[in-house]
Amino acid sequence: MKCAQATRAISDARERxxxxxxxxxxxxxxxxxxxxxxxxxxxxxxxxxxxxxAAQSKDKEQK
Incomplete structure (x- = not known):
């Protein structure tokens, strides 16, 4: 696997x-x-x- 493929796989792993x-x-x-x-x-x-x-923003919205 080349670096371009590896970085794509790393990114894809965040989604699927x-x-x-x-x-x-x-x-x-x-x-x-x-x-x-x-x-x-x-x-x-x-x-x-x-x-x-996101958690901090949600907490601020609830206050």
Whole structure:
């Protein structure tokens, strides 16, 4: 798997369940590619921040 495919799979995984073959290819790519591991980490952090922001916004609306 190339980096472009890996980053696409990382992004797709946020929206849908990856097929077994996609998961296997991504996991093997992540073992050797620090850049894609960083991309995955950044995506996870961004998701956490967005969820936190949404929760804070919801709390403000309820007050």
């Amino acid at each position: 369940e990856l097929k077994w073959s996609e998961k296997a290819g991504l996991m093997s790519h992540l073992l050797i590619c620090p850049y894609c591991r960083g991309f995955k980490h950044n995506c996870e952090e961004m998701s956490k921040m967005m969820k936190s922001f």
